[in-house]
Amino acid sequence: MAQIDLSDPAEQRIERLPLHEAILIRLRDMIIEGHLPPGARLNEGQIGLQLGVSRTPLREAIKYLASEGLVELVPSRGAVVKSFGAKEVHDMLEVIRMLEQQAGALACRLADDRGIARIRALHDEMLAHYARRDRLAYYKVNQAIHTGIVALADNVALSEVHARLQTRLKRVRFIGHEGAEKWASAVAEHEEMIAALESRDPDRLAEILGRHLSLAWERVRDDIPGAPEAD
Template sequence: MQRGDRELPAGRSEDTRRTRPSANKPTMSRRVPFAHQVANDLRDRIIRGDLPPGGRIVERALCEMLAVSRTPLREALKLLEVEGLVELSQNKGARIMSFTPEEASNLFEVIAGLESLAAEIAATRIEAADLDRLDDMHARMLVHYRLQEKDPYFELNSTIHDTIVRLSGNPILIATHSNLMLRARRGRYMAIIDPLRWEESVNEHEALMAALHARDAEAARRVWKRHLLRTGETVCVVLMEAGGSQVAAADDMAT
């Protein structure tokens, strides 16, 4: 038994033990399995770079950070291992998977093909109600851009991308894209670090919305493919420039 743990009454598992939420941590929902909630929190921290690529995972530190016990944390790490975000090793312990420029280039090359195809299909099939919803999300995303609010901007941006893919109506495309984005989403977040690229990206979103309103499938495909390829290029540059600092951050995390 770890220091600070207490013995639980019979019939009560450690996973159901309540922990007192920190004042600056959201209360976890009871509607989602607890380990999945922990995995969602960790995934967000990995995407945003709070847990640096290559960093060694110290269970005690993460338990304190998330205000959880070790059992749900370990279950969450197994979920993230399946997603390719965490590496678990009996000999070396657990680490955040590295994200290399080469991997980013390969990922976004494929994602550009998938999402541009989805945009092309969506432009010919999109219904007025779906277009209205996209218009609303796009308008709210622009507000966050003008206020330089990266996190809410990123969430809406990701939702728009995922919606375009869903509107393709192609289940194979949707499933393949979802699987790839488990690894690539943190790269997409990196792309808005560059202010010039962020502005360029917003303009590309504007161009896509214009193409969808015009029902111009070719323009939608062309705009969206260029958008994703440029994002991939930016991610590669960010990763190459941050190589040294990521190593240092990973070392700090392990101490």
């Protein structure tokens, strides 16, 4: 069974934030960063002790994570961090790629200047996190950029499907930035994205997003069980 890393309890305790939201964010971050690895059972007693919270709000947070697809509730085992196989990950990334290409092309045609400026502000914030090598903060803004570009397409159905898949792949997308070379390449692709969006070039933005999401699979495939070896 996969082991849960709950080292340094002082760093894990919940303080000041609204309790349910704080627990949810903390557990989600622990899944993203791998402290709660795929296949790990969420031991309510152990986690509650480490976070300094009671079981009732903890159970509510776990149920919410299950609704997001990050956790699954398994009979006789309880809550377990969701583990995705290679084909599942590849298929979801392929759908996200197609959705973002369509959204990017629409965004170039439909977005107003203020909407594009918001993406630029997120991009600059992401670069600041990158300069500090703050991976988790970088990752969260990075994902907000992808969500924001999709939102500029002004298509609720597209946004809803994209959000569901993006949530399920949080841990997978995070490991795509492991290593200086992979991380630098992802940042360079985002630089191209923002330039294409600001110039309102739908074909260019669709091409960059497609390449970025295809490379996302290449960056994570070696860490996914069952993935074929790269050529």
